[in-house]
Amino acid sequence: MKRGFLNSSKAKAKLALPEPLSAKEETPKSNKESPLGTLPFGKVKDAGIPDDYDGSSKFQCNESHGRRTDYGPNEVVYTTIPSQDMSKPADPDGHSECVISGLIKAKIFNTPGYPCAIPKPRRPNMCVIKPVADMGLGVFATCDIKVGELIFSERPLLVTRRAMAAPTAHIPRGCSPEKVKQILMFEIEKGLQYAASRMSDERRTALMALANSHKEDGSGPILGIIRTNGFSIASKLGDGPAPAPGQIYPPERAYGAVCDLGSRINHSCMPNVMSSFALSSFSMQFTALREIKAGEQLFYCYGGMFQSAADRQKELAPYGFECKCAACVNATPARDKLRIEFEDRVTFLVREGIRNTSDRNFLNRMLQYEKEVVAEGLDSQRIYRFMVALIGTMQTTLGMHREAKRYLELEKAWKEIVKQL
Numbered sequence: 001m002k003r004g005f006l007n008s009s010k011a012k013a014k015l016a017l018p019e020p021l022s023a024k025e026e027t028p029k030s031n032k033e034s035p036l037g038t039l040p041f042g043k044v045k046d047a048g049i050p051d052d053y054d055g056s057s058k059f060q061c062n063e064s065h066g067r068r069t070d071y072g073p074n075e076v077v078y079t080t081i082p083s084q085d086m087s088k089p090a091d092p093d094g095h096s097e098c099v100i101s102g103l104i105k106a107k108i109f110n111t112p113g114y115p116c117a118i119p120k121p122r123r124p125n126m127c128v129i130k131p132v133a134d135m136g137l138g139v140f141a142t143c144d145i146k147v148g149e150l151i152f153s154e155r156p157l158l159v160t161r162r163a164m165a166a167p168t169a170h171i172p173r174g175c176s177p178e179k180v181k182q183i184l185m186f187e188i189e190k191g192l193q194y195a196a197s198r199m200s201d202e203r204r205t206a207l208m209a210l211a212n213s214h215k216e217d218g219s220g221p222i223l224g225i226i227r228t229n230g231f232s233i234a235s236k237l238g239d240g241p242a243p244a245p246g247q248i249y250p251p252e253r254a255y256g257a258v259c260d261l262g263s264r265i266n267h268s269c270m271p272n273v274m275s276s277f278a279l280s281s282f283s284m285q286f287t288a289l290r291e292i293k294a295g296e297q298l299f300y301c302y303g304g305m306f307q308s309a310a311d312r313q314k315e316l317a318p319y320g321f322e323c324k325c326a327a328c329v330n331a332t333p334a335r336d337k338l339r340i341e342f343e344d345r346v347t348f349l350v351r352e353g354i355r356n357t358s359d360r361n362f363l364n365r366m367l368q369y370e371k372e373v374v375a376e377g378l379d380s381q382r383i384y385r386f387m388v389a390l391i392g393t394m395q396t397t398l399g400m401h402r403e404a405k406r407y408l409e410l411e412k413a414w415k416e417i418v419k420q421l
């Protein structure tokens, strides 16, 4: 499951320049413990299901039709969003199959404007799916795309909690943690199979055609597909207490979305695309983080950006590939340091810079640093916008209006990008 790569807590907590992002959530009332075990994402050892485990228990669920939202805080519902009235034509933007808590369903239904149409890009078909050597399929731009531009948006095929739960009542005593995980995955798959059975044939076929990098760890096919293709929507959807303003739900309480087109985007540690989720249209947006030329492949970063190449490869291991992006191939201790220190360094430089915006030497240092940042692909990170804003301001102060134009335009594009997060 991909992490929200622009959601580093450091990035949000340290700089006070633009307004903090807020993810305001209602706080559900606490409830007594339910007899459920939850499965985190990541690597799982295939220890096999214990011989004495009786896996024949019937899967039981709440099925939620229409606008019903009066569920208890711990109830999980299988529901279609936007809800579908069978006597009317299906929503042209599609319907998402969701395994969500009743509270989340109520939250979605109470979102102002819900269910509005999904945002449309400047022109249709700004990208296509094509095979890529050593990557399976990938997504490619069909036209030049500007920073901050919406490339496409879509209703997810499936939305589930990232750490899914299953009943643990029948787990034999003395089971090792690995075996418990296998049982949980087995039980979770039953629920997911049920969710998939509720989908239209076309959307179920699209779901089942997605890549699965978890075929050999005991994960069922749909759970494997979710773990390979899910985008975190932790800034917008999660159970339990709301995160502090500007923070996101922790992974074990957050939701994730599997998409038809978006989930075909491959990974790079130098991404050019970000995803965001809008509750009112119940859709994922995919937006350019830098200029993309027609024919270029779109890339998303599946893991953390501010770590060494070795740590990035470790984090990507569950996806079953070794990243060969330019940042990984050309990794050096100095470039690792650039990434690890990026947030702190930008914070420091911006604090220094705003004290004296007419210091030409400082501006030159900033421009040199920006060159290194861009070469490493870190201009895809939201904190980069503070650098851009400072450079633009300093150049304007120093009368370098022609040079400032580019940075001021970039800053404007970033303001729009950040609004979506």
Ligand SMILES: C[S@@+](CC[C@H](N)C(=O)[O-])C[C@H]1O[C@@H](n2cnc3c(N)ncnc32)[C@H](O)[C@@H]1O
Pocket: 134, 135, 136, 137, 138, 210, 211, 212, 213, 228, 229, 263, 264, 265, 266, 267, 268, 319, 320, 321, 322, 323, 324
């Ligand atoms: C979310 S899917 C991306 C789309 C996928 N390539 C497909 O054919 O549907 C993730 C999987 O794509 C492959 N993949 C993604 N990024 C890659 C990369 N940079 N290099 C090699 N394989 C990659 C891996 O198999 C990974 O488990």
